Amino acid sequence: MIVTATPDLVLDVLEAGDPVTQRAATAKLDALKSSDANFAATMDAEVGKAAAAAAERSATSTADMPSNAVQSDAVNGAPVRVIKAPASGEVYRKFEAFILQTFVETMLPKESEEVFGKGTAGGVWKSMLAEQLGNQLAKGKGIGIAERLAAAHPPPPGPAGKAG
Known part of the structure; x- marks a missing residue:
């Protein structure tokens, strides 16, 4: 019996994911592919959007939150972490x-x-x-x-x- 791990693994991940999120991600990738946009420019724009969203979230008051609530950026955090360049x-x-x-x-x-x-x-x-x-x-x-x-x-x- 021959098992091809890569397609099976990819299909398992796709099936385990949220269908709405999957369709949204597929639509974004199709839009990027069809627009022939510059990848670096697109990534810079997405980083800017994520930074603006993070700034907006931090600007809103956390006083409304219960004391035991934990604010997490795991899902919507900045996609790129800047590493300090060496001297x-x-x-x-x-x-x-x-x-x-x-x-x-x-x-x-x-x-x-x-x-x-x-x-x-x-x-x-x-x-x-x-x-x-x-x-x-x-x-x-x-x-x-x-x-x-x-x-x-x-x-x-x-x-x-x-x-x-």
Whole structure:
């Protein structure tokens, strides 16, 4: 007996869902597909709508609610969570560490089974050693790759850049 898990799983999820919500979601997807809208612009508009709805909900007084009521944004909350972007210098330092890892890995001896082990496990140990050495070399001043990249790409002006 052959079982195709993917269609069965999808059908089970569709059958378990609310039919009204299913039709509404299908209609939204069909509208997006037929309009040839720019996906990024559509997502930005939806995020704006969700943020406006959340602001409207928070603006309404919660004094009417009973003391044991819990307000939940699980269903209608913002669909996108912004993650704080790392400092630009940190990104360049990690890139420099990766480059140094590659350099170190090529410099390690090829025939070193007695040190790292045989086969795949030996390759993994060698790679881990190269990664740690690259990170340690880049922690200080490194070899200047991070400094040059940071100088060539200054951070954008403004209080906060977009993360994504």
